[in-house]
Amino acid sequence: MKALIVKFGQIGDVIMAIPAIHALHEKGFEVHWVCGKSVKPLLECYSWITPITTDDKGILFGKPVDRIRGILKLWREILFRRFDLCVTLYYDQRYRLLTLPAWAKHRISLSTQLRFTNLIAGRHHTDEYARIVLGIDDSCREQSAPPVSPDRLPPSPLPEKTALRRIVIVPGGVQHLVREQATGHLPAQTLRRWPIENFVELARNLADRNCEVVLLGGPGDEWIRPYFNDITAIDCIGTLSLPEVVSMCSASDAVVTHDTGPLHLAGLSNACLVGIFGPTDPATRVPRRPYTLGIWGGQGFACRPCYDGREFAPCTFNGCMHQVTPELVLEQIDILLSAKSRGVEILWRTITPESNLIPVTSVKQSERRN
Template sequence: MSRVLIVKFGAIGDVVMALPAAYALYQREASNSQIDWVCGPVVAPLLACYPWVRTIVADDRAILKGSAAERVRALARLWRAIGGVKYELCATLYYDARYRMVTLPLRARRKVMLSWTDRKRALLMGRHHTDEYARILLGLEDGERPLGLAPVRPENLPGSPLIRTGTRPRVVLAPAGAKNMMRDDALRRWPVENYVALASALFERDVEVVLAGGTGDLWAVPYFEGLAVTDMIGKLTLPEMLALLDDSDVMVTHDTGPLHLAGITGVGIVSIFGPTDPRGRLPQRTNTLALWGGEGFACRPCYDGRDYAPCLHNGCMRQVSVEMVVREVERMIDQKRSGRSMPPRVVTPESTVVAEL
């Protein structure tokens, strides 16, 4: 049995998109591979839902943003956990050279790290991140790359934290996110005022509305004051969040962690994109839809994997109207409840072009 080490502390979306690639690596050999995963404490509960992953939890905040003494102590603890193990493959799924120190004392037959200059080790634009992670982890050539690896459903989820009563459809909104320890990607967020208007429109259609997100998303809660939403922001563990989504009809959010969590459940997804390309991020399963704003904008997509173009108005995200989202949510509810399935799709507001992924 070969042993593999993956280094991916977070963010949630990146970890979720890397999971199918890790699972393909795990299944490739008849005896299966042992997958060890160095992660941060935020995503550790998510990875614990996969019994074929052994998590090695590291203090990523201390390693990346701590003082020199804190960094040394955190690295020493991690090195003790992995230093005595011989791995067939060590995959550090980052571009930043600073992450090399994480596996400095590690013995591995092959070490792989993402690279901006080596095409074989880069996440290529226009391709789904999951497929690209698989191409890199499996050591495939361009022409051999897997296509459309589906999200890997977690095991042993708890029961839904919200008991459903009656037959009202349930829609979960994740109005914040797009922020992690290293940066705040505000340009990826659909305006919170639009989420408030969406919630009001859904109430008029007798839809139950639930707010979801992490503790860092509490800033969005006051915007919904006076609306009969069920506020679960900052109140759920990641497994509980997955259980809630699995027991809901539709999730509406932008390019952020909850979008990818929704992708590994059965909930229908209506997502809003602008500066990032949905073709590389929309979960590759049925009943997922991306509304990609900015049709006709010369700058879209402006995110190159590291930075965004200077932008003051976030016009691509604002081009997606509340009315358009309401319409797609209603369609998704009808579609799900009738038992119909549709492939992942991208819709652009101005031209109403629909492309299947």
Template sequence: MPRSLIVKLGAIGDVIMTLPAAFALHESGHEIHWICGRGVLPILELYPWVHPIPVDERALLQSSLIQRLQTMIGLWRKLGLSHYDTIATIYYDRRYQTLTLPVRARRKILLRQGDRALDLLPNRHHTDEYARLLVGEDAGPVPDSLAPIFPANLPPSPLPPPQRMRIVLAPAGAKNLLRDDALRRWPAESYVSLAGIALEAGYEVVLAGGPDDVWIRPYFEHLPVIDLIAQLSLPQLLALFDASAAVVTHDTGPLHLAGITKTRLLGIFGPISPWERLPRRPGTAAIWGGEGFACRPCYVAGNFAACTNNLCIQQVTPAMAFQQLQVLLEGEPASPFVVVPQPPPGAFV
């Protein structure tokens, strides 16, 4: 049986968007091994066809030189003198290739800017781009986009069944070990206003997020929301989303986690095109702020423009978000859709 090795430590969204391509390889007869960070390991463990090889990404990326070398050598010992049909290092940085230095492979893939075959092409969904890189284009054009891969088993929801319709907000996020991408975050004040509108309309509102998201708690102290930030494992977070009516968030890990559940999902975008990131399954939608902004989108190959004020995503108001949330809750669109709000008359963009 041919074997493929994927090198993608994180982040959550990138790992989830790589899963459909990995599954396509698996369906074609490949055994899938995956070098991953400990942070995303609980996600990959939900897919029995993936053989994860965890590495301490914090020690690898943020520790002293000696600790980095020790972590690298520990990984090499796990890999041994393995042989793979394909090694796909889903990074532009060549240094990530050192993770598989002792491993032999017939084909090695590394992202490379300016090379059409190895670059992530703009305005195409990253799921399809990862599939193009991993599976190849030998079969010719692929008319159908790849859908998210749902996990096999989820734990019970951490909350009892709601008495009212439950809405989950993931208002922080957009932060990982290496940086904080605040430009793609919808303002905390907008989430607070949306929570207030939803509560007044009779919904139950739950806050969700990871340990790095506790900074946002004080914004909601005056509202009767259920705060589960930093209290759930990733499988429990998936179970919460799966048992809720809808999730609202921006382009961050919870967006992609919600995409592999059956909840309705509303994503709020600005500097990044939703056509590249929004999970493509029934019941998902996005609002893309910044119509008329010549600089939108400004995210290319992992980098944003030198911007200090994300007016594009601020163009999305809480009232707009609640209106589209109701559209989702009243039905289940067969395919994702994107709403582009018009700027107010006379606005300078």
């Protein structure tokens, strides 16, 4: 049996879809995945996935001639090919055009018209993709399987550790491609970011403990470097491929990031993971595997969460992210590392900063004074 999967998406969306597609593979399906150039290197690390690369940015945001060229190129790849199942993990019906030349016995695509094909708000996307793709009844059932790690990763690009602990921090990231192209600015980029000053303070505290600090980010994150000029750190900003990020995380002890692609890449590793959330609910996104923690800032805020599945609120100050302190993050890193070193398994969980809470109005006034 053959399955054709269409999912370009952000890194996190692709990774959260992999467990459902892996379940198809275990049922005997040969998996062919239409993906963008950015996630192809990661999907190639799964021996059971055959990527079909397309120019997703050109198709979505290019000039009309670029869109047509990209679609025709994909059509040539799948023309007259036969599949037992075609899964298009998008709501927009225009995505169905991408697989038009392929012959499929059964087709599935997302739709808001039917509950069966609608991603239910408030649920983890991994669960929902599995429910829709595998045809699971929407009744009482256990939560989804953990992330499926690649079975053929490159070696870690980092040298051997020179300290007892190696901690990776991700101060940048958080891109929202659709909003960027549509409006020319990135509200999600600032709303979901933990303040850079908090990352700097955390890095200083880790360095004072003689921990090895690693800066991780993409090619567009060069702006964070000056903030860490006086802190000894290994700079991996814009230098690693997606598979190398997973390998590097596995060669580290812990990763600290906000809600961005590296959060999900780190979820494929075996490092302890602390994710910092505010506008989005960590219970719907945090990788579900041991030694993973989501800290949800904004306790007491009526506006939390502000992401409705499509848009973020027109927020002028993300006080929810400011509520999470470096001290709390450091404390949780210690708890995870201590438990792992003693062989005590801690299942994934989410917490809120219950102590030292600051009302949103006070946070805003303090920020204005500064």
